[in-house]
Amino acid sequence: MDHVETVAELGEDALLARIFPLLPSSSATLLGPGDDAAVLAAPDGRVVVSTDVLVEGRHFRRAWSSGYDVGWRAAVQNLADVAAMGARPTGLVVALVAPGDLPVEWALDLARGLAAAGAPHGAGVVGGDLSGGTEVVVAVTVHGDLEGRAPVLRSGAQPGDHVAHSGALGRSAAGLALLEAGLGEAVGCADLVQGYLRPVSPLATAVSAARAGARAMLDVSDGLLRDAGRIARASGVVIDLAAPALALARELDALSPAASALGADPLAWLLTGGEDHGFLATFPSADLPEGFVPVGRVREGEPAVLVDGGPPPVAGTGWDHFTPGAGAQPLR
Amino acid sequence: MDHVETVAELGEDALLARIFPLLPSSSATLLGPGDDAAVLAAPDGRVVVSTDVLVEGRHFRRAWSSGYDVGWRAAVQNLADVAAMGARPTGLVVALVAPGDLPVEWALDLARGLAAAGAPHGAGVVGGDLSGGTEVVVAVTVHGDLEGRAPVLRSGAQPGDHVAHSGALGRSAAGLALLEAGLGEAVGCADLVQGYLRPVSPLATAVSAARAGARAMLDVSDGLLRDAGRIARASGVVIDLAAPALALARELDALSPAASALGADPLAWLLTGGEDHGFLATFPSADLPEGFVPVGRVREGEPAVLVDGGPPPVAGTGWDHFTPGAGAQPLR
Known part of the structure; x- marks a missing residue:
């Protein structure tokens, strides 16, 4: 059986170096990943913010959902929260908790799914954080612009x-x-x-x-x-x-x-x-x-x-x- | 031994109803928790964003850290990321993953710690998400305003x-x-x-x-x-x-x-x-x-x-x- 490279073997910095190129910026991305924080455009002078978390064994099973699927779902449910206020999505950040034996390819696929769900709507993935843990947890925070309108409550x-x-x-x-x-x-x-x-x-x-x-x-x-x-x-x-x-x-x-x-x-x-x-x-x-x-x-x-x-x-x-x-x- | 109320016994909606009053808004909070998303002021037309996650057993142990301590630390490490860009903090959102047997009081203390660390700096806790999970995970995303300056990279x-x-x-x-x-x-x-x-x-x-x-x-x-x-x-x-x-x-x-x-x-x-x-x-x-x-x-x-x-x-x-x-x- 072929060896499957794990996130523990690769290490945090090298994993981030592989993830960053998978995250296209959008027109609202003023500063993307790599510094202490990202900078997003907020032309309206207000920013709409929502956060949602997916937990392995509760919201998904790896037997059924690929990393891409989980990334896609995590992005979509957050994008929908911002859109429900009447806002146009601008960008998202993600915190990933991963067991050390998680295949690197699963984590890269997660990034691809996040990017694919957000990009058509102008929402780039602009930052994130990684940690070890017992089960996979994906916490996404998404941002949007109200384009001068009142939020719909x-x-x-x-x-x-x-x-x-x-x-x-x-x-x-x-x-x-x-x-x-x-x-x-x-x-x-x-x-x-x-x-x-x-x-x-x-x-x-x-x-x-x-x-x-x-x-x-x-x-x-x-x-x-x-x-x-x-x-x-x-x-x-x-x-x-x-x-x-x-x-x-x-x-x-x-x-x-x-x-x-x-x-x-x-x-x-x-x-x-x-x-x-x-x-x-x-x-x-x-x-x-x-x-x-x-x-x-x-x-x-x-x-x-x-x-x-x-x-x-x-x-x-x-x-x-x-x-x-x-x-x-x-x-x- | 007195019975300790757990988050599973209380349930998600009732827990949120107890947490919300613990989260004071700041002058940048235009819409706080309770809708699909929050709205923060971004007077500069840009918003600085950073996310960081704390995982039980990796970043803290409940034997040593109270919920208040963990909330405080989660807020501070995120606030520092935004300040490191030269931005003034404006608000934060938090995703909490909690085992069902987590005492309700621990979760409330977490909210108090988050609020206490952010409030003196003008950063309210404006939104969040809750989920069950095996271990406590606290993912915080913080926002800041550059007040017209270039970000310090x-x-x-x-x-x-x-x-x-x-x-x-x-x-x-x-x-x-x-x-x-x-x-x-x-x-x-x-x-x-x-x-x-x-x-x-x-x-x-x-x-x-x-x-x-x-x-x-x-x-x-x-x-x-x-x-x-x-x-x-x-x-x-x-x-x-x-x-x-x-x-x-x-x-x-x-x-x-x-x-x-x-x-x-x-x-x-x-x-x-x-x-x-x-x-x-x-x-x-x-x-x-x-x-x-x-x-x-x-x-x-x-x-x-x-x-x-x-x-x-x-x-x-x-x-x-x-x-x-x-x-x-x-x-x-």
């Missing part, structure tokens, strides 16, 4: 608003369920597994939503019901999801091969599956920006999420990161 | 420059050595142990150095010799440390109680001990800003670090994060 929804969604729903959850069942190779399910391994967030639609006057918005990371509940609580309103199964028929169709293979309820994935990194927003007008599908209305009342005016038809509205068994995605 | 040193240092040297390494030897309570050594647990970085001196025209600067995080070597390589110069034992006699004196207790060489701590987070800078003039002590000169030649014109008198010039045994501080 969770708290701005008003009764009468139109609730809309852009992006995929339930595909990541379905893909993970397939992998957990050992059905990652099932016929017709490759897109769903890919949706878990390398979700594609429609970042541009979030910036369009901000330009179009979205009153509230967030990145759907923990499931439609749970994240709708966050807008409901922050805004003090009822989010009434109207016939989501009809509105999101295309999403439901995409889930059907996995539902058949697993004997599962695709509507449950649609309503509670997280990590697709689409956007849920409310608008004062029914004239929605491209990419958004109407999924309900905002009403007055004690904060709650309803489906067709009543309680949601599925149990489980997300998960808690410290009690893996409580949610829909036990890997957490 | 490692690459700007020029032959003839005066090399100077501000802050403590070797105290953190001595404090750690005392703890490792079970002598954390040794007479006269409390300041050194405190220097390891809660280092105080003279952040204001770094901003003063930038205002005074420092040509190169960095945060001394891995030891004077190793970090001087980074300036030497980046600038293509020789750093000749002139009689550092004399120049830094006050620092050497501070190390003597620990050197006596352990039978160790205090000069080795002075030259190779990391994590005090002082600043090493080069200046075109001998007229140094307050807090800086002259420690040598920059000369032409193949990049190298000399001590009194010759090779350094001690072995070990730092450590590698993946090969803990190779360096001066085996906990890494």
Whole structure:
């Protein structure tokens, strides 16, 4: 068997020397990696900042996800948080904790995945830190520019608003369920597994939503019901999801091969599956920006999420990161 | 024995609800925690960014460091990276990975330590992320404002420059050595142990150095010799440390109680001990800003670090994060 070079053998400085060339700068990169800190452009005079962490065995398994996949996901979930404020991504930094026996190639692939996810959106990887540890941990912090607009908060929804969604729903959850069942190779399910391994967030639609006057918005990371509940609580309103199964028929169709293979309820994935990194927003007008599908209305009342005016038809509205068994995605 | 509430029992949302009130905002905090992302002021139109990670069992042990200590250190080492560019800190975000059995109070103390270290310098804790994991990992990203100045890089040193240092040297390494030897309570050594647990970085001196025209600067995080070597390589110069034992006699004196207790060489701590987070800078003039002590000169030649014109008198010039045994501080 060929020897696989590990990060402990290579050492920190040499590993960084191999990683740096994989990290293209963007137009917002004023000073990239290599000094004590990086410098990013912040032309708006404000900078939007979000941080998210992925932990091996909780958010991913190396048996299923390549370094590239993990880098991609870590970047996308952070980029989506910045876009959900209506900001254009400008750059990210990453802290990597790696066991000494991690193959060097896995770490380089992580850098490639981070770079590939951010580059098309103008977000370079401008800095980072490395440490040893028991399990792989990837902590990404992303930055964005508001281009003169007010940030779009969770708290701005008003009764009468139109609730809309852009992006995929339930595909990541379905893909993970397939992998957990050992059905990652099932016929017709490759897109769903890919949706878990390398979700594609429609970042541009979030910036369009901000330009179009979205009153509230967030990145759907923990499931439609749970994240709708966050807008409901922050805004003090009822989010009434109207016939989501009809509105999101295309999403439901995409889930059907996995539902058949697993004997599962695709509507449950649609309503509670997280990590697709689409956007849920409310608008004062029914004239929605491209990419958004109407999924309900905002009403007055004690904060709650309803489906067709009543309680949601599925149990489980997300998960808690410290009690893996409580949610829909036990890997957490 | 009283029951100690753990983060798994409390759950993520409730833990965040207890942490948020512990995080005071600063004048640069335009939007704090609670939405998808935070918003920080970046009045200069650029933002300085650095990220650093602390891993349990590598960078700290819970037996020695309280949550407050770890939060303090995580903040200080990041704040020092931003200050080393000549920037004024504005805010930080933190990703915390915690085993489910971590006491809630430890996590709250971490937040208090982060807040306490940043607040006097105008840096609020504006956001974060939580996850479960096997060991505690604290990844902090810090931001700063250049106030219209050019960033001070490692690459700007020029032959003839005066090399100077501000802050403590070797105290953190001595404090750690005392703890490792079970002598954390040794007479006269409390300041050194405190220097390891809660280092105080003279952040204001770094901003003063930038205002005074420092040509190169960095945060001394891995030891004077190793970090001087980074300036030497980046600038293509020789750093000749002139009689550092004399120049830094006050620092050497501070190390003597620990050197006596352990039978160790205090000069080795002075030259190779990391994590005090002082600043090493080069200046075109001998007229140094307050807090800086002259420690040598920059000369032409193949990049190298000399001590009194010759090779350094001690072995070990730092450590590698993946090969803990190779360096001066085996906990890494």
